[in-house]
Amino acid sequence: MADLFVSGGIVTALEDAAVAVGRLDAALASNPLRRAWTFWSELDAARRHAEADGRRVDLFRLAAHLHGLPLRLGDTTSAPERGREIAGLNYAIELRSWMAAPDPEQQRLRDIALDSLRDCGGGQPALVATAQGMLDWLVRQGSRPAIRAAVPLYLRDRGITIHALAAVTGGDALRAGPDDPDGFTVRFLDAVRNEATDGRDLLLTMEREWRGARLRVDHRAGARSNSRLPAAVDLLAASPLLSISALAEALGCSVEGASRMLEALVQLEVVAEVTGRTGRGARRLYGLRRLLPIRAETTAVRRRARGGQRGRPKRVLTAPFAELADQSGVAPDADPVEPARLTAVSFDFDALDRLIAAADERTRGVRRLLDRVARGEKPFPPDDATEEPGAASS
Numbered sequence: 001m002a003d004l005f006v007s008g009g010i011v012t013a014l015e016d017a018a019v020a021v022g023r024l025d026a027a028l029a030s031n032p033l034r035r036a037w038t039f040w041s042e043l044d045a046a047r048r049h050a051e052a053d054g055r056r057v058d059l060f061r062l063a064a065h066l067h068g069l070p071l072r073l074g075d076t077t078s079a080p081e082r083g084r085e086i087a088g089l090n091y092a093i094e095l096r097s098w099m100a101a102p103d104p105e106q107q108r109l110r111d112i113a114l115d116s117l118r119d120c121g122g123g124q125p126a127l128v129a130t131a132q133g134m135l136d137w138l139v140r141q142g143s144r145p146a147i148r149a150a151v152p153l154y155l156r157d158r159g160i161t162i163h164a165l166a167a168v169t170g171g172d173a174l175r176a177g178p179d180d181p182d183g184f185t186v187r188f189l190d191a192v193r194n195e196a197t198d199g200r201d202l203l204l205t206m207e208r209e210w211r212g213a214r215l216r217v218d219h220r221a222g223a224r225s226n227s228r229l230p231a232a233v234d235l236l237a238a239s240p241l242l243s244i245s246a247l248a249e250a251l252g253c254s255v256e257g258a259s260r261m262l263e264a265l266v267q268l269e270v271v272a273e274v275t276g277r278t279g280r281g282a283r284r285l286y287g288l289r290r291l292l293p294i295r296a297e298t299t300a301v302r303r304r305a306r307g308g309q310r311g312r313p314k315r316v317l318t319a320p321f322a323e324l325a326d327q328s329g330v331a332p333d334a335d336p337v338e339p340a341r342l343t344a345v346s347f348d349f350d351a352l353d354r355l356i357a358a359a360d361e362r363t364r365g366v367r368r369l370l371d372r373v374a375r376g377e378k379p380f381p382p383d384d385a386t387e388e389p390g391a392a393s394s
Contacts, residue, residue: 013189020196025161036238037203041167046096049171055088061297065089069298098149113150126158131188167199210237213270232261241285
């Protein structure tokens, strides 16, 4: 019975963390947005982990870099600063690969870390056992990415969660702080609570945006039962950034038809083209308007509005997030209220799986590129154009 004792200083943190994790896991149950939530949660977790390891990374710049988009430079950015930022972004993409697309060596180390957590879990609440197992692993100089990637799998194995929650790793506990067992445990539980709370807030934001987009599109479609605009909104909500060709494949329509649908959704202001037109034949990526800040981080060309003055437009330096200025006066809810469940829709989950797989392949492509650079080889072999991170459809 002594093994079941939890000190008073840990009890409150344990209760708060367990409630937050349970609410997130329940919200994801049978949720059609779970795949998209997992993708963005993995990306945000990689950002957090990189920051805990001493490399600050912006989430929207990371998303743009993962999709192979050219990044906007600040007026005072020097070459060394640019190099450090790219190194940090590449490091964050490598951290995501531990969760989304591990190579054989990463998978081996992750499995070893998972076995280590299992060995430390006897007789303790699962979250407390996870904290103690992580501390023991770090004391033995184990891999930080491996133990962070193992935490969601261990919590699922212990029956604490139904899903492997990519957002819940306790990674912020690896920042500087008390290193005694109780102090580290409290820090880990606080990190888990914050991660789970932020993850649920993200899911609720995605659901609200999806519901608002569907209402606007359904109003536009009216009595047209054969309109594919609602299905396009569903796919955009439930997947990462989409290209025109990827939407056409997922809906089984022509590329021209998919392009017209996306233009209509842009006109309705429910979808944003996050890339702009970066050149003739350039890949154009779309997402719901929540992802519009990605465009502010790229070198996308701002197009002249119809009916404007002809000739070469004046060069105007646009501040990041300027396109969201009309929404700046709306304060976010201090305590978001969970919306009612959305009406069940028919998703082609095979198509969604292909879209997520394409994003994971881009992560593998970046890893292969970095490995070649480390070996002193050419980044892009002339006989293998598919290796380029941005070459895959999304």
